[in-house]
Amino acid sequence: MARPRSQRRFTRNRVAPSNGRRAGRHFAWTSKDAGRGFGQPAVVGDRVYILGALGADLIEHVIALDTNGRKLWATPIAKAYDFRGKRLVARAEQHAERRWSAHGPGECHFLLGFDNGNFSEFGTFSITDWISKTPRRIAARTMQLPESVVAGLPQGEVYITQGKVPKFREPFRNPNLESSQLTHKYRLAAHTPRRFAGGEERIVSSLEFPIQTTLTSVKMDLEPGALREMHWHPNSDEWQYYTKGRARVGIFGGHGRVETAELGPGDVCFIPQGFGHWVEQLGGDATELVILFNNPLYTEISLSQWLAANPASLLADNFGLTAQVIDRLPKAALGILK
DSSP, X not given: OOOOGGGOOOOTTOOOOOOSSOOOOOSOOOOSOSOBSOOOOEEETTEEEEEEEETTTTEEEEEEEOTTSOEEEEEEEEEOOOOOSOEEEEEEOSSSEEEEEEEOSSOOOXXXXXXXXXXXXXXXXXXXXXXXXSOHHHHHHHHTOOHHHHHTSOSSOOOSOOOOOOOTTOOOSSTTOOOOSSXXXXXXXXXXXXXXXXEEEEEEOTTTSTTOOSOEEEEEEEOTTOEEEEEEOTTOOEEEEEEESEEEEEEEETTTEEEEEEEOTTOEEEEXXXXXXXXXXXXXXXXXXXXXXXXXXXXXXXHHXXXXXXXXXXXXXXXXXXXXXXXXXXSSOOOEEO
């Protein structure tokens, strides 16, 4: 006897088997072919491209995966480095260098999100590579250095280099830089959360963080046993990245398309625009996830909100319920239930 789709078993890589009618696109999977380290994936069509270190010598590769996480090819590009200790991040704006931020000591892990699946590092360029490919006389005049000094600069791209531990709050060479009108930094964890019985979420859109105009980010914390109620987002896709704990996610698309997957730290779940979904917390430890939407304005329609926004007669006609049962339905959005 065939199981209902909601009860089908999943393989260890959390991919649902085919139901005999279609294989479908999977919303969650793991891959052992992505290499060591951390790199931002670029999703283009039915291919996933990522940077990762392969082999005993930890050579950095560009790796292509299919939509099931299988490696299609890998091309070596450079020797990989182990990132540990303090971090200094430089950001350039129209007129000058603006900010340095220091983090440390210890390991530093960061998550990058892009609003374009075609993005890659080849959309930017290396200063050392540019200088080495420029006539020496031009570079020397611009940098106001002798050509002999320019000749000794790196010949090509300095992709990742091993440097000394930087000083905390090291000043800019020019102390009179024009101050920035908009900050590049937003403390998501310090944002006032929306609190519910089963957890809380912090939503930061372009209204709160106006320098970015294409994305919305959310930090969600789920207490043990919590349920992020059934809902959908009519204006954006959704990427979930799990940092702590575990959860089960159910996704529904029109015409009976259903997927369910269990996710934990380091896992990513993708939910297409307009697909209904829910998140059920699993285990005795709280679950934490970061969510990214490809729209600068956050919109959500929850099932409880939909039920409250319709007349009782419509619900009675569609669900075949009595007036007494309909009166027990939610009259407002529930958010995160306990």
